[in-house]
Amino acid sequence: xxxxxxxxxxxxxxxxxxxxxxxxxxxxxxxxxxxxxxxxxxxxxxxxxxxxxxxxxxxxxxxxxxxxxxxxxxxxxxxxxxxxxxxxxxxxxxxxxxxxxxxxxxxxxxxxxxxxxxxxxxxxxxxxxxxxxxxxxxxxxxxxxxxxxxxxxxxxxxxxxxxxxxxxxxxxxxxxxxxxxxxxxxxxxxxxxxxxxxxxxxxxxxxxxxxxxxxxxxxxxxxxxxxxxxxxxxxxxxxxxxxxxxxxxxxxxxxxxxxxxxxxxxxxxxxxxxxxxxxxxxxxxxxxxxxxxxxxxxxxxxxxxxxxxxxxxxxxxxxxxxxxxxxxxxxxxxxxxxxxxxxxxxxxxxxxxxxxxxxxxxxxxxxxxxxxxxxxxxxxxxxxxxxxxxxxxxxxxxxxxxxxxxxxxxxxxxxxxxxxxxxxxxxxxxxxxxxxxxxxxxxxxxxxxx
Amino acid sequence: xxxxxxxxxxxxxxxxxxxxxxxxxxxxxxxxxxxxxxxxxxxxxxxxxxxxxxxxxxxxxxxxxxxxxxxxxxxxxxxxxxxxxxxxxxxxxxxxxxxxxxxxxxxxxxxxxxxxxxxxxxxxxxxxxxxxxxxxxxxxxxxxxxxxxxxxxxxxxxxxxxxxxxxxxxxxxxxxxxxxxxxxxxxxxxxxxxxxxxxxxxxxxxxxxxxxxxxxxxxxxxxxxxxxxxxxxxxxxxxxxxxxxxxxxxxxxxxxxxxxxxxxxxxxxxxxxxxxxxxxxxxxxxxxxxxxxxxxxxxxxxxxxxxxxxxxxxxxxxxxxxxxxxxxxxxxxxxxxxxxxxxxxxxxxxxxxxxxxxxxxxxxxxxxxxxxxxxxxxxxxxxxxxxxxxxxxxxxxxxxxxxxxxxxxxxxxxxxxxxxxxxxxxxxxxxxxxxxxxxxxxxxxxxxxx
Numbered sequence: 001x002x003x004x005x006x007x008x009x010x011x012x013x014x015x016x017x018x019x020x021x022x023x024x025x026x027x028x029x030x031x032x033x034x035x036x037x038x039x040x041x042x043x044x045x046x047x048x049x050x051x052x053x054x055x056x057x058x059x060x061x062x063x064x065x066x067x068x069x070x071x072x073x074x075x076x077x078x079x080x081x082x083x084x085x086x087x088x089x090x091x092x093x094x095x096x097x098x099x100x101x102x103x104x105x106x107x108x109x110x111x112x113x114x115x116x117x118x119x120x121x122x123x124x125x126x127x128x129x130x131x132x133x134x135x136x137x138x139x140x141x142x143x144x145x146x147x148x149x150x151x152x153x154x155x156x157x158x159x160x161x162x163x164x165x166x167x168x169x170x171x172x173x174x175x176x177x178x179x180x181x182x183x184x185x186x187x188x189x190x191x192x193x194x195x196x197x198x199x200x201x202x203x204x205x206x207x208x209x210x211x212x213x214x215x216x217x218x219x220x221x222x223x224x225x226x227x228x229x230x231x232x233x234x235x236x237x238x239x240x241x242x243x244x245x246x247x248x249x250x251x252x253x254x255x256x257x258x259x260x261x262x263x264x265x266x267x268x269x270x271x272x273x274x275x276x277x278x279x280x281x282x283x284x285x286x287x288x289x290x291x292x293x294x295x296x297x298x299x300x301x302x303x304x305x306x307x308x309x310x311x312x313x314x315x316x317x318x319x320x321x322x323x324x325x326x327x328x329x330x331x332x333x334x335x336x337x338x339x340x341x342x343x344x345x346x347x348x349x350x351x352x353x354x355x356x357x358x359x360x361x362x363x364x365x366x367x368x369x370x371x372x373x374x375x376x377x378x379x380x381x382x383x384x385x386x387x388x389x390x391x392x393x394x395x396x397x398x399x400x401x402x403x404x405x406x407x408x409x410x411x412x413x414x415x416x417x418x419x420x421x422x423x424x425x426x427x428x429x430x431x432x433x434x435x436x437x438x439x440x441x442x443x444x445x446x447x448x449x450x
Numbered sequence: 451x452x453x454x455x456x457x458x459x460x461x462x463x464x465x466x467x468x469x470x471x472x473x474x475x476x477x478x479x480x481x482x483x484x485x486x487x488x489x490x491x492x493x494x495x496x497x498x499x500x501x502x503x504x505x506x507x508x509x510x511x512x513x514x515x516x517x518x519x520x521x522x523x524x525x526x527x528x529x530x531x532x533x534x535x536x537x538x539x540x541x542x543x544x545x546x547x548x549x550x551x552x553x554x555x556x557x558x559x560x561x562x563x564x565x566x567x568x569x570x571x572x573x574x575x576x577x578x579x580x581x582x583x584x585x586x587x588x589x590x591x592x593x594x595x596x597x598x599x600x601x602x603x604x605x606x607x608x609x610x611x612x613x614x615x616x617x618x619x620x621x622x623x624x625x626x627x628x629x630x631x632x633x634x635x636x637x638x639x640x641x642x643x644x645x646x647x648x649x650x651x652x653x654x655x656x657x658x659x660x661x662x663x664x665x666x667x668x669x670x671x672x673x674x675x676x677x678x679x680x681x682x683x684x685x686x687x688x689x690x691x692x693x694x695x696x697x698x699x700x701x702x703x704x705x706x707x708x709x710x711x712x713x714x715x716x717x718x719x720x721x722x723x724x725x726x727x728x729x730x731x732x733x734x735x736x737x738x739x740x741x742x743x744x745x746x747x748x749x750x751x752x753x754x755x756x757x758x759x760x761x762x763x764x765x766x767x768x769x770x771x772x773x774x775x776x777x778x779x780x781x782x783x784x785x786x787x788x789x790x791x792x793x794x795x796x797x798x799x800x801x802x803x804x805x806x807x808x809x810x811x812x813x814x815x816x817x818x819x820x821x822x823x824x825x826x827x828x829x830x831x832x833x834x835x836x837x838x839x840x841x842x843x844x845x846x847x848x849x850x851x852x853x854x855x856x857x858x859x860x861x862x863x864x865x866x867x868x869x870x871x872x873x874x875x876x877x878x879x880x881x882x883x884x885x886x887x888x889x890x891x892x893x894x895x896x897x898x899x900x
Contacts, residue, residue, distance in 0.1 A: 027526070091850065092854065097800070304797055306802070344753075347756070350547070350754065351758075399578075401613045404539055404542065405542060406539070417544070425784050426542055427787075
């Protein structure tokens with residue numbers, strides 16, 4: 001590899017660089033994981049210019065400032081493929097499974113997002129929490145009110161974040177104050193797309209809540225938006241809970257199952273992301289794979305609502321792999337941290353006797369999430385040219401993590417796997433030492449940047 | 451109630467006092483929970499003298515110093531009924547279920563505890579972690595080496611803690627360097643009991659690891675210790691994993707099941723605590739209830755090892771309730787925090803469609819644990835005369851908790867339940883604002899104690 005010529009304005013980060021170049025569910029980990037124990041990440045104009053062993057560039061550095069994260073891990077920013085920003089303040093609402101939980105907690109909470117100022121306040125707090133937890137890109141449910149989307153996108157634009165969101169479409173089986181109509185949801189979504197999609201780093205997702213709260217006419221309007229704006233996303237829920245699945249089947253008797261409701265409406269494609277997918281049939285797995293649609297695996301939420309255990313073995317079957325990301329699903333999820341989400345992903349796998357390696361988990365939270373969002377050309381690893389959102393994890397952030405690591409400096413793929421696993425199991429926001437957006441630190445515990 | 455006359459040396463804590471007077475699994479919560487929104491906890495000579503509404507004692511206070519924890523919850527210290535101190539540094543060891551996990555990680559780790567200095571270092575760190583997480587009493591596995599118990603008890607005595615521990619008895623199916631013999635385990639345990647049991651606040655537990663690593667002769671020796679020292683405990687594992695259960699049945703063919711192995715040896719009584727009990731038969735549930743033996747429910751461990759889902763509905767069946775405590779089961783458990791353990795206890799219940807209320811969870815971690823340990827006359831709530839180990843929880847410890855609570859001051863049983871639930875779901879060591887041992891703060895974030 002040719003070494004780059006550094007410019008004075010380049011942003012330089014030194015540390016253990018770790019990212020993915022392929023899917024460790026499908027190829028051996030040695031082929032999927034890329035790491036540089038003492039690496040330098042060179043960022044120019046917000047994009048990755050190069051990565052190199054630090055010693056190879058040391059004599060070019062002179063007095064250039066290097067952010068020295070030695071002894072820490074530098075990763076691509078984490079990607080949360082399913083989260084509801086209006087539910088930030090209702091995490092840990094007690095005692096119900098999905099359908100009752102929506103009625104009792106979610107709908108009353110979301111009613112508050114008709115208030116633009118309130119929405120702005122929560123959106124700002126939400127994004128600060130994401131960044132504090134090392135999440136730099138997310139696919140985000142707003143509320144039904146267009147102003148809730150405006151508030152979110154403004155807050156994201158102010159931080160220069162790669163964020164995807166959309167107005168909830170919901171025209172039935174919800175309180176009147178939260179319902180739109182097929183027509184108004186179309187018009188409002190269309191206006192938001194025209195205003196926000198592709199503005200800076202922002203992208204739009206057409207967002208019917210789920211088949212239970214959208215009439216067939218509204219689902220057709222959602223499909224019309226996808227036809228008119230072929231590069232927006234479709235973001236909704238699928239097969240989260242057995243009662244929900246049965247209810248959808250009763251609402252849509254002329255369909256071959258839950259996914260088919262979306263499919264007949266024209267909503268299943270390679271830019272479609274479906275949260276959950278816990279109770280899928282083999283035909284549905286095949287259809288998702290064939291359509292190149294993605295699922296969002298949300299373990300803390302699935303456990304919190306007692307929804308069931310996601311089938312990683314099915315999702316990653318080599319003969320028909322389905323694109324897959326991790327999601328916190330705040331507020332049914334119980335942590336903003338994708339590390340803690342990885343902790344519970346492991347437990348979901350263990351309960352089913354399935355392996356889930358630390359690298360596989362980290363892949364889902366980085367390059368896997370980027371692929372689920374069709375953003376792998378844009379971000380998700382440190383390939384030159386990609387947007388340089390990255391985070392720094394401190395493997396000794398708490399007394400217990402420090403004890404767990406001992407004095408060793410991991411240098412092998414296997415040692416690093418153990419380090420990553422300890423961060424997934426014991427880490428949380430405290431382990432996120434720094435977050436950089438397009439190279440710039442927005443959140444760092446470095447006391448001096450010299 | 452007569453108000454106490456305060457003495458200058460009394461320790462006074464002001465805050466929202468919350469404890470239990472009965473089991474909320476068996477009686478209505480209004481009868482089980484006791485709370486004082488603005489309460490004063492009066493501690494004299496390390497014991498609870500009284501609790502009272504703060505205003506009732508305000509005019510007696512004069513210039514006496516009051517530790518002002520207003521706006522925070524003051525609870526009895528948390529009780530961890532199952533934890534392995536030698537495994538502190540191996541939390542988050544990847545990829546195995548119980549039997550392989552023991553061979554691959556646990557046994558090599560525990561070999562280090564032949565070194566008394568190393569054992570002391572870990573014991574001190576372990577106890578500091580417990581206190582930081584609000585755990586003031588625990589039933590603790592040491593290692594097979596008597597010096598590992600010495601190290602633990604010395605560290606506990608230096609902190610004046612109510613702690614229970616014992617030497618692992620293990621004479622087969624483990625590496626030679628970790629095995630004792632039936633006879634040596636008897637002699638060593640006996641010497642430790644004579645030296646430590648009842649010394650200060652320390653108590654001893656006869657601790658065969660589990661039936662798989664003790665010969666019938668060793669189990670009989672354990673029973674002999676219980677006969678000779680009728681007020682020590684029995685602490686072991688039971689029915690954690692299906693392969694383990696099958697293995698025990700093959701090792702002990704003349705028995706009616708796993709529990710019966712302990713029972714025929716004479717190890718099932720009202721001072722016996724069995725960790726896990728996930729795969730029990732109805733006859734075993736009945737026997738545990740009838741013997742007044744206790745189980746330790748360890749949800750983070752059960753999920754981490756994929757052991758299975760504990761049956762709370764069976765454990766708390768009203769016609770034959772079994773004494774029950776919560777355990778972290780470090781190092782198979784993934785958090786020292788009994789709050790986070792409560793988070794995952796809720797998820798285990800939800801996956802089975804069972805309710806588990808915030809008060810029920812908190813009961814398990816306080817008075818329920820005390821009952822499981824037959825210590826309810828000594829600690830577990832704020833009854834006058836009890837040892838005054840207590841903790842202070844900050845409901846606004848993190849940005850997310852602060853948002854979740856809003857501006858309300860909980861005043862009703864229902865509001866407080868929601869507050870407790872938010873702490874179980876979102877809280878961790880950061881929510882533990884202070885820990886007091888026999889009234890004295892050992893760990894507090896109060897900046898001035900005036």
